[in-house]
Amino acid sequence: MSIGLDDVIAAETILSHVDGEAGRLIIRGHDLEELAGRMSFEDTTAMLWDGLVPDVSDPGALFGEARERAFRYLSPLARSLSGLSPVEGMRLLLSALPDSDEDPASLAVGASAVAAAMAIRGAKGLGPVEPDASAGHAADLLRMIKDAPVDEARAMGLDTYLVTVIDHGLNASTFTARVVASTEAGLLSSVVAGLCALKGPLHGGAPGPVLDMLDAIGTIGNADSWLDDAMARGERLMGFGHRIYRVRDPRADVLKAAAARLKGNNNRIAFAEAVEQTALNVLQRRKPGRRLDTNVEFYTAILLDALGVPREGFTPLFAAGRTAGWVAHALEQESVGRIIRPQSRYVGPWPAQAA
Structure with missing residues (x-):
């Protein structure tokens, strides 16, 4: 029996395919x-x-x-x-x-x-x-x-x-x-x-907590210690890791590029990019045998925040x-x-x- 129906085929579709091993999303x-x-x-x-x-x-x-x-x-x-x-x-x-x-x-x-x-x-x-x-x-x-x-x-x-x-x-x-x-x-x-x-x-509510994490970090100088302490407490770093993708979430790359085009104008995209790199370094240090990469929630939060959409x-x-x-x-x-x-x-x- 598969708890959560993992790997159970429940439908055939021509619409989309998620290849978590290759980090690929195919749409039609x-x-x-x-x-x-x-x-x-x-x-x-x-x-x-x-x-x-x-x-x-x-x-x-x-x-x-x-x-x-x-x-x-x-x-x-x-x-x-x-x-x-x-x-x-x-x-x-x-x-x-x-x-x-x-x-x-x-x-x-x-x-x-x-x-x-x-x-x-x-x-x-x-x-x-x-x-x-x-x-x-x-x-x-x-x-x-x-x-x-x-x-x-x-x-x-x-x-x-x-x-x-x-x-x-x-x-x-x-x-x-x-x-x-x-x-x-x-x-x-x-x-x-x-x-x-x-x-x-557990499905659509993760991007908001990414901004809560950035708020708590405050400045890039605090990022390494804050993220390391969070992992030491057993907390999840919001916006990293995915149940399906074993490599980088392709949606994160697309949204990161979209956010980069809006960098400046009093938003915190540059700060988020620096936190992302620090988080990836901390994850590699703390979990050297496990790949946890940036997921869609991280740059969803950054992009929508830059567009002036409230986190709720x-x-x-x-x-x-x-x-x-x-x-x-x-x-x-x-x-x-x-x-x-x-x-x-x-x-x-x-x-x-x-x-």
């Missing part, structure tokens, strides 16, 4: 490095959905209209966000969407952007910002969060992030979305289920990118036409035998 036949920073989120989604969604020939227009449609559904709920964290607010908003919508696939992507922005602002007591259908998806998402114009460099940074997290094999949230899709519950219900799984700190908004932004992948997996699972129903092994007590 392309290495991640060929897509992130080179192809827009809209075009990457269209490629991911090819053969699953009838018409994604103009994804920019499709998702622009979907953001506007989602805003009409969701804006009346803005007052309900008071007192909720951003991820809780996003869950509430997406749960309000009807499965009967004429195009639930595009609505899911449009709504994930609108809901993420609304929930991040709502947690601060701020009202929603109406989407601009003519803008790029990433640029509009960031503008709806900040209620201010977004320059091309920052829009490109967020676009690279959304592409980087668009899909990643059969992770916990994607598997959850596929299980729900297999019951024919509806595409939007599958997306909400995926978000609920992503909400857990990191999981909603992750969901805004991953929704496109959840949709693709849900549609692929629906085409199988069979409910996912694994078995369990009973290890409890048996009833007493009748005399």
Whole structure:
């Protein structure tokens, strides 16, 4: 038996493949490095959905209209966000969407952007910002969060992030979305289920603590001693090591390059790069026989922080990118036409035998 279903094949997919030994992420036949920073989120989604969604020939227009449609559904709920964290607010908003919508696939992507922005602002007591259908998806998402114009460099940074997290094999949230899709519950219900799984700190909640670690280190002069003391206490260094990748996480390299383009402007990207190198040195010194490299959470935190996204908004932004992948997996699972129903092994007590 495999605890956690490690190495159990639960689905066949054409969507993505994670090669942890080689440090490789393949999406529809392309290495991640060929897509992130080179192809827009809209075009990457269209490629991911090819053969699953009838018409994604103009994804920019499709998702622009979907953001506007989602805003009409969701804006009346803005007052309900008071007192909720951003991820809780996003869950509430997406749960309000009807499965009967004429195009639930595009609505899911449009709504994930609108809901993420609304929930991040709502947690601060701020009202929603109406989407601009003519803008790029990433640029509009960031503008709806900040209620201010977004320059091309920052829009490109967020676009690279959304592409980087668009899909990643059969992770916990994607598997959850596929299980729900297999019951024919509806595409939007599958997306909400995926978000609920992503909400857990063991899946989508790790980037925020990276910034907590940087806050605690304070200055680069403290880094070596702080990190060494943390490891001596048996603490995990946030943003390092991965359950699947045995070498460097390719998503970390892509996001590091995206962050480097934003270096300066009163952000702490240069400081983070120095802490990363110090942490890798400490890990090698403390665990010489085990390779623990930088993972996606480290540079997710650095990049989104540089873009002005509050750390409590990191999981909603992750969901805004991953929704496109959840949709693709849900549609692929629906085409199988069979409910996912694994078995369990009973290890409890048996009833007493009748005399």
